[in-house]
Amino acid sequence: xxxxxxxxxxxxxxxxxxxxxxxxxxxxxxxxxxxxxxxxxxxxxxxxxxxxxxxxxxxxxxxxxxxxxxxxxxxxxxxxxxxxxxxxxxxxxxxxxxxxxxxxxxxxxxxxxxxxxxxxxxxxxxxxxxxxxxxxxxxxxxxxxxxxxxxxxxxxxxxxxxxxxxxxxxxxxxxxxxxxxxxxxxxxxxxxxxxxxxxxxxxxxxxxxxxxxxxxxxxxxxxxxxxxxxxxxxxxxxxxxxxxxxxxxxxxxxxxxxxxxxxxxxxxxxxxxxxxxxxxxxxxxxxxxxxxxxxxxxxxxxxxxxxxxxxxxxxxxxxxxxxxxxxxxxxxxxxxxxxxxxxxxxxxxxxxxxxxxxxxxxxxxxxxxxxxxxxxxxxxxxxxxxxxxxxxxxxxxxxxxxxxxxxxxxxxxxxxxxxxxxxxxxxxxxxxxxxxxxxxxxxxxxxxxxxxxxxxxxxxxxxxxxxxxxxxxxxxxxxxxxxxxxxxxxxxxxxxxxxxxxxxxxxxxxxxxxxxxxxxxxxxxxxxxxxxxxxxxxxxxxxxxxxxxxxxxxxxxxxxxxxxxxxxxxxxxxxxxxxxxxxxxxxxxxxxxxxxxxxxxxxxxxxxxxxxxxxxxxxxxxxxxxxxxxxxxxxxxxxxxxxxxxxxxxxxxxxxxxxxxxxxxxxxxxxxxxxxxxxxx
Numbered sequence: 001x002x003x004x005x006x007x008x009x010x011x012x013x014x015x016x017x018x019x020x021x022x023x024x025x026x027x028x029x030x031x032x033x034x035x036x037x038x039x040x041x042x043x044x045x046x047x048x049x050x051x052x053x054x055x056x057x058x059x060x061x062x063x064x065x066x067x068x069x070x071x072x073x074x075x076x077x078x079x080x081x082x083x084x085x086x087x088x089x090x091x092x093x094x095x096x097x098x099x100x101x102x103x104x105x106x107x108x109x110x111x112x113x114x115x116x117x118x119x120x121x122x123x124x125x126x127x128x129x130x131x132x133x134x135x136x137x138x139x140x141x142x143x144x145x146x147x148x149x150x151x152x153x154x155x156x157x158x159x160x161x162x163x164x165x166x167x168x169x170x171x172x173x174x175x176x177x178x179x180x181x182x183x184x185x186x187x188x189x190x191x192x193x194x195x196x197x198x199x200x201x202x203x204x205x206x207x208x209x210x211x212x213x214x215x216x217x218x219x220x221x222x223x224x225x226x227x228x229x230x231x232x233x234x235x236x237x238x239x240x241x242x243x244x245x246x247x248x249x250x251x252x253x254x255x256x257x258x259x260x261x262x263x264x265x266x267x268x269x270x271x272x273x274x275x276x277x278x279x280x281x282x283x284x285x286x287x288x289x290x291x292x293x294x295x296x297x298x299x300x301x302x303x304x305x306x307x308x309x310x311x312x313x314x315x316x317x318x319x320x321x322x323x324x325x326x327x328x329x330x331x332x333x334x335x336x337x338x339x340x341x342x343x344x345x346x347x348x349x350x351x352x353x354x355x356x357x358x359x360x361x362x363x364x365x366x367x368x369x370x371x372x373x374x375x376x377x378x379x380x381x382x383x384x385x386x387x388x389x390x391x392x393x394x395x396x397x398x399x400x401x402x403x404x405x406x407x408x409x410x411x412x413x414x415x416x417x418x419x420x421x422x423x424x425x426x427x428x429x430x431x432x433x434x435x436x437x438x439x440x441x442x443x444x445x446x447x448x449x450x451x452x453x454x455x456x457x458x459x460x461x462x463x464x465x466x467x468x469x470x471x472x473x474x475x476x477x478x479x480x481x482x483x484x485x486x487x488x489x490x491x492x493x494x495x496x497x498x499x500x501x502x503x504x505x506x507x508x509x510x511x512x513x514x515x516x517x518x519x520x521x522x523x524x525x526x527x528x529x530x531x532x533x534x535x536x537x538x539x540x541x542x543x544x545x546x547x548x549x550x551x552x553x554x555x556x557x558x559x560x561x562x563x564x565x566x567x568x569x570x571x572x573x574x575x576x577x578x579x580x581x582x583x584x585x586x587x588x589x590x591x592x593x594x595x596x597x598x599x600x601x602x603x604x605x606x607x608x609x610x611x612x613x614x615x616x617x618x619x620x621x622x623x624x625x626x627x628x629x630x631x632x633x634x635x636x637x638x639x640x641x642x643x644x645x646x647x648x649x650x651x652x653x654x655x656x657x658x659x660x661x662x663x664x665x666x667x668x669x670x671x672x673x674x675x676x677x678x679x680x681x
Contacts, residue, residue: 065082225277341376406520427485531617538569
């Protein structure tokens with residue numbers, strides 16, 4: 001024997017011994033009896049078999065990661081979101097052709113053997129030992145088990161690599177669990193599970209997603225050439241990708257068709273006809289996530305996601321909630337009203353262009369429930385130029401930014417605190433154009449003395465005023481005096497009762513005299529909810545975006561409900577409503593007033609006109625609109641906004657019409673109802 005022949009003999013002997021070790025174990029597994037003596041195979045094989053016997057047999061299949069769907073309150077789809085694009089389907093929703101094609105190309109004796117194919121093992125030994133090439137012996141059941149390991153590994157590259165490692169230990173584990181699977185599932189169930197879990201390339205997991213990706217059709221409608229193409233993909237989704245490698249994909253498809261004819265699944269004539277047909281694709285590119293939401297609802301979609309990830313109702317820990325979201329398969333029905341959303345989106349995008357330096361954001365909620373019925377902004381949700389993923393409507397912890405000073409839209413909170421403290425609407429102050437900030441009692445009982453002066457927007461705006469006219473004309477010096485008599489702590493406590501406990505960026509509320517003029521940075525969602533409380537006669541409800549959720553098993557998941565509390569008396573709320581109705585009738589908010597129904601609201605303009613607001617309501621809806629410069633905010637005065645140069649920006653004239661058009665569209669066709677007003681004494 002030559003040295004070359006001797007070397008080949010030694011290599012093949014070692015390879016044969018290794019395969020015989022696994023084969024011996026495989027025989028044991030198939031028979032389910034004690035391990036026979038391994039004789040001359042040595043301690044390595046014996047140790048492997050002992051390791052096999054020590055493996056736990058409590059194999060469980062993890063819930064498959066699949067797509068979740070978010071719906072509006074009319075049942076329309078807002079967006080489909082997923083960590084992995086997969087839609088799990090039942091056996092009767094999968095074409096028999098793909099099942100047959102997969103079996104014929106991957107494991108043609110699938111229905112004849114158990115979890116381990118002894119003939120396949122011996123064939124692999126013979127081919128590999130003879131140098132005819134490397135051949136595997138994994139059954140479809142074993143492949144399914146390996147896919148489960150990969151699914152459990154998630155997006156961890158090291159864990160995925162370990163789940164696919166070509167080691168004796170992993171193969172033994174795969175074999176033992178394959179036996180467990182065959183003890184508990186029918187062959188058709190195994191095949192169905194396999195088709196639902198496996199990766200088909202192009203971000204498509206499972207047969208339904210693959211059918212939609214490559215052919216824009218359902219798995220139950222696959223033709224013979226289509227089924228053969230997809231069955232061929234599982235061996236190498238990238239190598240046989242029909243989009244990137246059409247020639248290799250056709251060759252692989254034709255190989256599958258030949259195998260199907262060889263095993264008698266189809267006739268030779270059927271195979272020839274299919275082989276002679278070109279690979280015809282109708283690709284549907286992955287369309288998922290909040291970026292695909294229609295009518296500008298991407299920001300609302302993002303808020304829904306963040307609510308799932310933040311609320312303990314969806315899991316006791318952040319990790320549990322993240323796992324729920326990634327696993328998917330959720331049917332999430334939300335509070336979004338498509339009519340209100342369409343009206344809001346039309347208004348914000350027509351008044352402020354996406355390419356403008358300034359942007360506008362608006363949220364609409366339902367008084368008495370806290371349901372968010374619309375949310376949007378002038379810049380689309382996305383990554384490109386003139387787009388953003390920062391939701392200006394909400395606080396930083398929910399996907400937003402640091403919020404915006406609210407200006408005079410905060411004054412009704414001061415008024416509510418004063419009324420609750422026994423001060424009457426008839427309370428009058430001199431209200432000069434300018435005055436020193438008065439000393440105020442803080443929450444420690446001491447006196448807070450602010451330096452500097454507070455002044456009104458116009459030198460001609462001088463008192464005396466009572467509360468309602470001061471609200472209509474937004475008199476700063478009046479509210480400075482009112483805040484002093486009410487007490488800083490009382491104003492802060494009322495703010496807390498209205499759901500505002502910190503600034504949007506997470507900083508503590510600045511409980512200072514300037515608070516009355518809206519110096520704290522808050523959000524449209526928070527301010528819409530404040531004014532919804534006035535509309536609901538003093539009942540504050542926490543905001544909610546989700547009505548119901550069902551899991552992948554079709555069972556309902558408990559969702560957070562809006563919690564409602566009485567933040568102030570109905571008399572106080574109705575008195576504030578009476579004053580705010582006056583603001584839109586003949587005050588600073590008159591450009592925002594609705595012509596066909598009662599409305600109430602308040603304007604706000606911050607220092608140097610960097611932000612302008614209008615927050616208002618009807619009995620049915622409350623909404624808050626802000627227009628702001630977003631790049632190291634600079635004055636809005638002189639900027640081109642919505643195709644027009646703004647000489648001087650005010651809440652009533654810039655934000656007010658956005659609010660008006662949005663609310664008019666949302667309420668179009670509904671019967672007007674009257675706001676509750678009371679005599680102001």
